[in-house]
Amino acid sequence: MNYDRQQLLSEIVQPAQTKIVLLVMDGIGDIPKNGETPLQKANTPNFDKLAKDSDLGQTIPVLHGVTPGSGPGHLALFGYDPVKYQIGRGILEALGSNVDVEEKDIVARANFATVKNGIIVDRRAGRPSTEESGKVVQKLSSLIKEIDGVKITFYPGKEHRFVVKLTAEGLDDKITDADPQKEGKPILLTQPLTAEAKKTSEIVNKLMNQIADVLKDEERMNFALIRGFSKYPKLPQFPEVYKLKAAAIATYPMYRGIAKLVGMDVIETGSTIQEEMQTLKSVWGSYDFFYFHVKKTDSYGEDGDFDSKVHVIEEVDSVLPEIISLNPDVLAITGDHSTPAALKSHSWHPVPFMLWSKYTRKGLSKAFDEYECAKGTLGTFYAVDAMSIILAHALRLEKYGA
Amino acid sequence: MNYDRQQLLSEIVQPAQTKIVLLVMDGIGDIPKNGETPLQKANTPNFDKLAKDSDLGQTIPVLHGVTPGSGPGHLALFGYDPVKYQIGRGILEALGSNVDVEEKDIVARANFATVKNGIIVDRRAGRPSTEESGKVVQKLSSLIKEIDGVKITFYPGKEHRFVVKLTAEGLDDKITDADPQKEGKPILLTQPLTAEAKKTSEIVNKLMNQIADVLKDEERMNFALIRGFSKYPKLPQFPEVYKLKAAAIATYPMYRGIAKLVGMDVIETGSTIQEEMQTLKSVWGSYDFFYFHVKKTDSYGEDGDFDSKVHVIEEVDSVLPEIISLNPDVLAITGDHSTPAALKSHSWHPVPFMLWSKYTRKGLSKAFDEYECAKGTLGTFYAVDAMSIILAHALRLEKYGA
Incomplete structure (x- = not known):
């Protein structure tokens, strides 16, 4: 009909x-x-x-x-x-975790992962306990707060999972996943799907680099895969x-x-x-x-x-x-x-x-x-x-x- | 599909x-x-x-x-x-009653009603016989034939019901019912739903006043409720x-x-x-x-x-x-x-x-x-x-x- x-x-x-x-x-x-x-x-x-x-x-x-x-x-x-x-699954995960999402925000689901020589060897970083991963989320929160005027917020989740929120005017969720979805593949950065999403894509890629830098001495949780970028749908x-x-x-x-x-x-x-x-x-x-x-x-x-x-x-x-x-x-x-x-x-x-x-x-x-x-x-x-x-x-x- | x-x-x-x-x-x-x-x-x-x-x-x-x-x-x-x-129900009623409807016409269903001090006390005027109401329709037909260049035609129906047809170029059926739908409520005039329907709405409201005037000495059928204004749909x-x-x-x-x-x-x-x-x-x-x-x-x-x-x-x-x-x-x-x-x-x-x-x-x-x-x-x-x-x-x- x-x-x-x-x-x-x-x-x-x-x-x-x-x-x-x-x-x-x-x-x-x-x-x-x-x-x-x-x-x-x-x-x-x-x-x-x-x-x-x-x-x-x-x-x-x-x-x-x-x-x-x-x-x-x-x-x-x-x-x-x-x-x-x-x-987007990002918004569902965020809302369900009691993350406050405003209209200008972009949220995404993230996994801690283990990377060796630029290759993803474990997409779930050996399934850390929720307590272990929570501590690493705290570390990220204390060291990464803002990138080029975009506020970054991390929220702990179950086991290897957490949520990332980007807050600024003018963000756009039409970007690809920063996640190759499979183990044995090289790290993948995000790409814009539209001209308007170029800035957001650049911010996320800078964020990926900063996360890698903060986590470089972690044994298993030394990287993060981020996917499901989404705005609050009406x-x-x-x-x-x-x-x-x-x-x-x-x-x-x-x-x-x-x-x-x-x-x-x-x-x-x-x-x-x-x-x-x-x-x-x-x-x-x-x-x-x-x-x-x-x-x-x-x-x-x-x-x-x-x-x-x-x-x-x-x-x-x-x-x-x-x-x-x-x-x-x-x-x-x-x-x-x-x-x-x-x-x-x-x-x-x-x-x-x-x-x-x-x-x-x-x-x-x-x-x-x-x-x-x-x-x-x-x-x-x-x-x-x-x-x-x-x-x-x-x-x-x-x-x-x- | x-x-x-x-x-x-x-x-x-x-x-x-x-x-x-x-x-x-x-x-x-x-x-x-x-x-x-x-x-x-x-x-x-x-x-x-x-x-x-x-x-x-x-x-x-x-x-x-x-x-x-x-x-x-x-x-x-x-x-x-x-x-x-x-x-619209108006057009169905009209067609079923053998009223000829042309493309430029607007038809509507009408009820004889009893009004006291501007309040509708009986939406069906005590359910008059078809013969009784037919005589009142005849009275309306002989005294109201045209308003501001719009031809008005009345058709008798069963008991308290009758049909009204407005004929002129440029009429529009996007007007509200001239019927509050409930007893105990005051008389309600029609209103236009679009700018184009303003003239039609005014004509109908003048018609309501003229009907009230013609029927003012009737004991029960002293008013009419008009609703379901509709053109002939193609x-x-x-x-x-x-x-x-x-x-x-x-x-x-x-x-x-x-x-x-x-x-x-x-x-x-x-x-x-x-x-x-x-x-x-x-x-x-x-x-x-x-x-x-x-x-x-x-x-x-x-x-x-x-x-x-x-x-x-x-x-x-x-x-x-x-x-x-x-x-x-x-x-x-x-x-x-x-x-x-x-x-x-x-x-x-x-x-x-x-x-x-x-x-x-x-x-x-x-x-x-x-x-x-x-x-x-x-x-x-x-x-x-x-x-x-x-x-x-x-x-x-x-x-x-x-």
Whole structure:
């Protein structure tokens, strides 16, 4: 369709008192091992009971056959065309790490790396502990503060990762990664992609040299790879587009970052599913949309650990009654993409989607898994359409046209 | 997808002798009550028999989750992108009431209303009889004929409703409704939405004053609310786009209006389903596409009258053999949207679709209801794609590309 879904929705969205939970089990979709997917193998009495009263379907996150990163996968679920809105991973990492980003700033993700004779021998510098790398970030912070009038700020991250922020007027993020992406390759400086980005590119390359100089006596963390340069992207905001006051409950920086970008309040939470559940309860009265993110279904998929993925699904199943006891008007359960354990990576497979509300058509499904979803009442649809289906069941959309 | 479906179709449409019936049961889709939808509950031996030889699917009228008005719902079924073509209700009402509308005209819907001390106390003036209100329309017609060179014409409608037409060069329909939409509110004049519409807005406001003056001694019908100002929209025409000579059999002005807009001949008919059936027979030899509209499935849905909706479905089922005995090449049975009795309104739920022809794949379905359609051979598709599926089964589309 040749038009902006969010534009159309914003014209028919109406305020309501209804409450919506969007439970995202990251990478939930899978392919079978010994004839069963993790969703089938898991013992999930609560999902199965819910399925009988729900509408099921399967989503295509970006395009059929296209494997999405977490950014596009989530943006689509939130109703943002993931091809129109392309978000740099730098900004997601920065926002999720509570780095304040202003409009003029450029942020980027950085790795400590080990370099020998100008060749990158370890892209993660032997995976230092977060404590070790934090000290080196402090060293950088104390010795590099400004280059040619551009303020430089470093933020520590997990293990080998950190974030770099450049602050000045007139910076441009259209520059290439200062990272050859592979070990055994020589150091790579950044290059401008447009004439306007020339100055920024020069500053970053000077920064690379200064970092190398500061770190030259470090044994392993003697260099840094910097990539994903990005400015703060302007996205339509949940309160404006959907008239929703939205809370995000997520434990990983990346997902907290995406939620912040779309105008959700990111709630502090503990990292287990039970702790996330307690966080949901604690803010239930203050919001009308709750994005509840479970990371470990994806992590175990990426590890190829089929059995642990099954156990995480069972853990989520066990908190489902607590969510339902909060009495949401709509409960949507899905993933941002599939992460089949056999592939040890994200994949293009359609993603299971289940929606429960008073107004579902229901009647067709007996369990929540890939196959029941493939033949569910909602059919196969683009993930970008999930929000309008959710809003409709929350009675938050007026009729379109006379 | 970023292309014009109708443009593509018009390039591959070929003439044929085949005959097509599009039977629209308005608002047919529903959600279950005591475990059954009206389509499931109804005793429909003829639908069920047809289903075994048909391809079933479910349509999305506008976008997933979006509840369509009757205009967008029908335009989509006729193959017109309902977001690209947004039609004012004024023009639909006017066309359906046999008002001749030229390119320079502006038409609007009007209600007689009761006003006290500048406050609207009854938006329908106590629902006068059609005869009563017709007399008042006559009074307006005899006393208001022209304002500042703009010709004013009034057309009587049902009960409190009538239609106003403004005729002059240079009129513009971008003006707000002269109707606060709610009782207990003060009279509202129209305002221009663009600079070009200023003159039209002034004329309409003068008209409002003159109407108030003419009606000041009426007991109940002492004012008029005017809304839905619209020009005649130019839509691609059925004979050109589809090479179809099309007849519309519909009893309500709205649907007759839409049919006229897309280039169908609107046939005079009685208002029962049996009378519509007789009308179909009487024009069978003269056309190759027949739009057959059944209103009452929607009306009873809007009333929340589940059982009466069931009975209307059974009544349609009973005329099905007569349609089939005419030997159509394609018989498509669907709705323009869902109207669940439990919601008493149009809804966003996918709409059952069944297509019978010699060339269906069939073999999957045993009855015509929401669930059989959800898992049918055609899957879930946008209603705007229905026409190409219909044309294909009527062997009216050439191969695309070499």
